[in-house]
Amino acid sequence: MDSAYQTEALIAEDIDTYLDIHQHKTMLRFITCGSVDDGKSTLIGRLLYDSKMIFEDQLAALENDSKKVGTQGQDIDFALLVDGLAAEREQGITIDVAYRFFNTEKRKFIVADCPGHEQYTRNMVTGASTADLAVILIDARKGVLVQTRRHSYLCQLIGIRNIVLAVNKMDLVEYDQSRFDEIVAEYREFATSIGIENFTAMPISGFRGDNITTRSNNTPWYTGPTLIEHLETVEVLSSLDADKPFRMPVQWVNRPNLDFRGFSGLIATGSVKPGDQVRVLPSGKTSTVSRIVTMEGDLDEALAGQSVTVCLADEIDCSRGDVIATADSPPQVADQFEATIVWMADDPLQVGRAYWLKLGTQTVSVTVQQPKYVINVNTLEHLAAKTLELNAIGVAEIATDKPLVFEPYAHNRTLGGFILIDKITNATVAAGMLHFSLRRAQNVHWQATDVSRDVHAALKNQKAKVLWFTGLSGSGKSTIANEVEKQLNLMNRHTFLLDGDNVRHGLNRDLGFTEADRIENIRRVGEVAKLMADAGLIVLTAFISPFRAEREMVRKMLPEGEFVEIFVDTPLEIAEARDVKGLYKKARAGALKNFTGIDSPYEPPESPDIRVNTVAMTPVEAAEHIVRQLMPLK
Known part of the structure; x- marks a missing residue:
């Protein structure tokens, strides 16, 4: 009897250990992108299949659907796992961004399958906005295409530091090393020109499974990691954010009763402890952190990526849209900026029209000036333009109706990335990245007068x-x-x-x-x-x-x-x-x-x-x- 109890205790202890390990796994968000028919959906389907993230009933339905669409003798069309819209299955293309979750023993993953068609570039930007890594697929038969360049440029622009160049469908070129090397050399030349300094190239076949989760005997000349090995070990963005100064946009003022007042939000960068000196922006008022409150109890320290409620020692004005930051190293405050804008609406930008700008928890009214230039992603030329059309990428000056707490996007994606919203239709029309505030915004101040x-x-x-x-x-x-x-x-x-x-x-x-x-x-x-x-x-x-x-x-x-x-x-x-x-x-x-x-x-x-x-x-x-x-x- 004692032995049985001991066995049960050991099993319970093992389960608790497993759950604790699983709970504390790091999370990697990544996207697959590239041109049409490069195999993005098939690759994700293969990852889900190989990681045993498909239930038996899903597998049966997948096999049945594969027979319906006709897949030239192959048993399973893995793309059907991701292409959920009827239009996607009918046309064999990806239209919307499909998010899927899977995990391995070492890490948890959220992957976004982004559409390849140019008309759906706006959806690709949406998927890339929260990604730590991008898998850029290239069809080994076709090489580097226009959308390969466009998506690579957008990934670099959005600030994705980790790039995987996955040369797919190697089985259709007989696993030819010279073809692989040719594509990698062509891509490296373009990547260098847009500021992508490093990327990891690997030959794969999403359909056959070569170098996805196991090393392939068909590519003995390739000595690098498999795709899943690389995904499990690459450094994630949140770990880098933890080393930056503390920033927390306030989402909500938590006031359940007269005895408690805290400020809730997701920590964007850095860490905070009770006793730390902080500054509330844009007002600039300072105070000291008295408590860090969560549902599980008070914390001795909170890090980037955690949602917490911060209590301050002083009764100072702080509300949604404000930013609590390290007192001696606060972000900037300004109302005029230079920014890169990716236009995502069918109707063009109306220069001078007021739009809503949403940055983190801040929402302000903004006007966009005539673009300085738009960027040709194929030649990287700066072209003159009077407005921004669908999928255009341009640089322009913008002016907000009140001060905005920000940091350049290159340093802080949370306080540097924004969206523009049409005030009439409430539709999101653009995504943007702040470069810097304009000098005149800092030098021109409102002069108070006595006669009101x-x-x-x-x-x-x-x-x-x-x-x-x-x-x-x-x-x-x-x-x-x-x-x-x-x-x-x-x-x-x-x-x-x-x-x-x-x-x-x-x-x-x-x-x-x-x-x-x-x-x-x-x-x-x-x-x-x-x-x-x-x-x-x-x-x-x-x-x-x-x-x-x-x-x-x-x-x-x-x-x-x-x-x-x-x-x-x-x-x-x-x-x-x-x-x-x-x-x-x-x-x-x-x-x-x-x-x-x-x-x-x-x-x-x-x-x-x-x-x-x-x-x-x-x-x-x-x-x-x-x-x-x-x-x-x-």
């Missing part, structure tokens, strides 16, 4: 407002705005009218009517209107301002309640019938390009503050209605 905007308005016995009239050309914006200003003047209000045509004679005479110029036109007018509102004036603006995003941009320049959007709602056929200036006639004849309502869109307000209908109202009646809605004005 409230004082300016009080001297005029009124509230500052910006009355933003929007509508089609010919809708009656200028006429109604003029009537509103006359009525306000009779009420002794201090006003100023900014008219679209008048502004284009001076301030904006250098702008045309392309979408980008229209955006810049409204941005400048918004800045002028804001300055006039700061002076305490009631500002009236009469501009077509066709895009919701730009009207929203101006609204956000002003304090809440000061921007009043007035939609002069006139149907296109009525506005065109009026055609006071003859512009519609020219546009219909093709003599006037980018004319709103004809060959350029108008986005009507979805919920304007005031709406007037010039079909049912005269200009005077519309003006009276607007003034009634605005009362009182003090």
